[in-house]
Amino acid sequence: MNLSGMAKEPAQNAPATLGDVLYAKSKPLVLEHDWAKLIQSIAAGDQLALHAIYEMAHRPVFTLILRLTANRETAEELTIDVFHDVWRRASGYDAANGTVLGWIMNQARSRAIDRLRFESRKKRSHQGDEQPLVEVAADPRDVIELREQGNLLRAALAALTPDERQAMEMTFFAGLTHAEAAARLNQPLGTIKTRIRSGLHKLRHALTVKAGKP
Secondary structure (H helix, E strand, C coil), X not given: CCCCCCCCCCHHHCCCCHHHHHCCCCCCCCCHHHHHHHHHHHHCCCHHHHHHHHHHHHHHHHHHHHHHHCCHHHHHHHHHHHHHHHHHHHXXXXXXXXXXXXXXXXXXXXXXXXXXXXXXXXXXXXXXXXXXXXXXXXXXXXXXXXXXXXXHHHHHHCCCCHHHHHHHHHHHHXXXXXXXXXXXXXXXXXXXXXHHHHHHHHHHHHHHHHHCCC
């Protein structure tokens, strides 16, 4: 298995919104059944399946890590690490705990947070006290794309019900698992999953329609 060099992302093409994390506008929707089949193949040692899931998921993984670390080189490095983790841990994936993409994104988030904690500890040991993490200046092209796609996403979010928006915010923004969100909202787990599925469907539809307008 060799993923080296595959995490390079041109600044102008890096996805910048939750919409890009949840789906790829230029590609057809991939069914969860297909994600699950790839994970099963990876668990059996199929490197082609790993490559396929990398092609499907590396952009949202890279984007999430880039947002958390504010460092493009670190995001490229950790993106590769995430897919090494997918290769090693595929047999441990449990659909009862969420979607395949959600499982991968949780690993990406954990990798990024671990790196931030490591860098923070290293700075404290060198300087004697805690220093704030330095933010890397954003590429102007990323800022423009972020603003444009952010407006598109905000308009699409208007299609969601308050319950759907709340469930998605807690899982995608606050980083909670479906079970944690259900406990926090005092709702059945099945209800939370239904709201998230419904919200994702509405977002994909709204964003696809709006993106197709001249």
